[in-house]
Amino acid sequence: MCVCIFFCKIKLQNVTRLCHTKSLISVNGQFPGPRLVAREGDQVLVKVVNHVPNNVTLHWHGIRQLRSGWADGPAYITQCPIQTGQTYTYNFTITSQRGTLFWHAHISWLRSTLYGPIIIFPKRNDSYPFKKPYKEVPIIFGEWWNVDPEAVISQALQTGAGPNVSDAYTINGLPGPLYNCSSKDTFRLKVKPGKTYLLRLINAALNDELFFSIANHTLTIVEADAVYVKPFNTNVVLITPGQTTNVLLKTKPYFPNANFLMTARPYFTGQGTFDNSTVAGILQYDSPSNHSSNNKIPLFKPTLPPINATGFVANFTRKFRSLATAKFPANVPQTVDKRFFFTVGLGSTPCPKNMTCQGPNGTKFAASVNNVSFALPTTALLQSYFFGQSYGVYTTNFPTNPPFLFNYTGTPPNNTVVSNATSAVVLPFNTTVELVLQETSILGAESHPLHLHGFNFFVVGEGFGNYDPNKDPANFNLVDPVERNTVGVPSGGWVAIRFLADNPGVWLMHCHFDVHTSWGLRMAWIVLDGPLPNQKLLPPPCDLPKC
Incomplete structure (x- = not known):
């Protein structure tokens, strides 16, 4: 097995665009950042050194991170941020993946300048189709x-x-x-x-x-x-x-x-x-x-x-x-152990006392999944889960269906206020999941690109209007649906995905519009260990950042 070693120095750099010069955060003095090039099956080590005042994390977008969730990167989900002057080495193996992905910062809006390509070539002597x-x-x-x-x-x-x-x-x-x-x-x-x-x-x-x-x-x-x-x-x-x-x-x-x-x-x-x-x-x-x-x-x-x-x-x-060929099969789950129905969209939260807010009707903009706007904890969820210290950090009662029914793509309800919580869904190892993501017209219908960490999924169906559980599944494609890690939930519509929960750990799912993520359109899945040694989350590395 080859080892790809990549050094990332996070530092400030002056860049001029549109006749404006500004100091931006970059990796190794490059904007966009450097390419990470590897082959399918390679082990990758990325040492990150933080030379800027901001807390930083890096996410390897689309890398499955099989049993290596500590290297996934979203701040306060799988790790605490890398603080000024600290280092952290991301260590993961690229398993059964080849093609184009990318890396980016996964804290606040730092990915506006901290990003770069990941190019994964096929194994040696393998060719493109x-x-x-x-x-x-x-x-x-x-x-x-x-x-x-x-x-x-x-x-x-x-x-x-x-x-x-x-x-x-x-x-x-x-x-x-x-x-x-x-x-x-x-x-x-x-x-x-x-x-x-x-x-x-x-x-x-x-x-x-x-x-x-x-x-x-x-x-x-x-x-x-x-x-x-x-x-x-x-x-x-x-x-x-x-x-x-x-x-x-x-x-x-x-x-x-x-x-x-x-x-x-x-x-x-x-x-x-x-x-x-x-x-x-x-x-x-x-x-x-x-x-x-x-x-x-x-x-x-x-x-x-x-x-x-x-x-x-x-x-x-x-x-x-x-492709759905013998060499590149589409392993779509044909049976489903657990079904979930999530609404995704915008809402609002009340304006704090003694403050004037500029959101809808004097409130603050919020975004939610099943009316829950995700509140980031101050301790990483994966660390809390692994060491059995979840009390006071997160709960496992995330609603698996909307808390109340309404015409999701029609006239919005009078009450647009969402709740705030740090909550997750727990899945036994190897659970087959069907998830329907329903966009809502609250504060206006719009599309939402939803990204699931830790897994690829199959897009088995999509449509406009409200999802009909009695009629729409008959049209699902269970033969050759596209396999992705990010899917656009249609404006005023829905999308259905299926995946196999075969990767133990804590995995974020969120809208890839950063403004919606900042407003809370995210949630977490916890996948339990399996019974075999190779089905268990590995222990954290010794240099895992501390909060």
């Missing part, structure tokens, strides 16, 4: 604020209002030519004619799903969240925060006398404010006669769907199917 590409290129989308994002979310939580939106989106850290004062900060993808490129798309934006397209070029989707899918062609990709999508780009067989914009802009269904701008890079054929300094070369622009193109999104997401 498609023709080997000429070249592979990570393309990671992000968001840029001209001010400190930590101050943005801190102000929002204090006032109860929505946070100020970002000033730009970025491709590989660069906003591109469609923003003022940023034409020099443009990502350029230089290609050769007649070649096939593998683009590893990653949405690391904090709060927005994104449409992406390359003018006059077709993309072939071959992977989602580090799982191969049945290939299909598209001119536009929709990718939610937390998702990764590998696409094949076949270039034209000749040198075109043109350059081509590659653009991304948000898909948005909510009622609040959002960044309605467009990031762009340039696809440029690497010909001596085709240089960016030649202003006579035409520049083609792609056509992206409307901002609120929910119909397009639904049709696009339904095209994803697992």
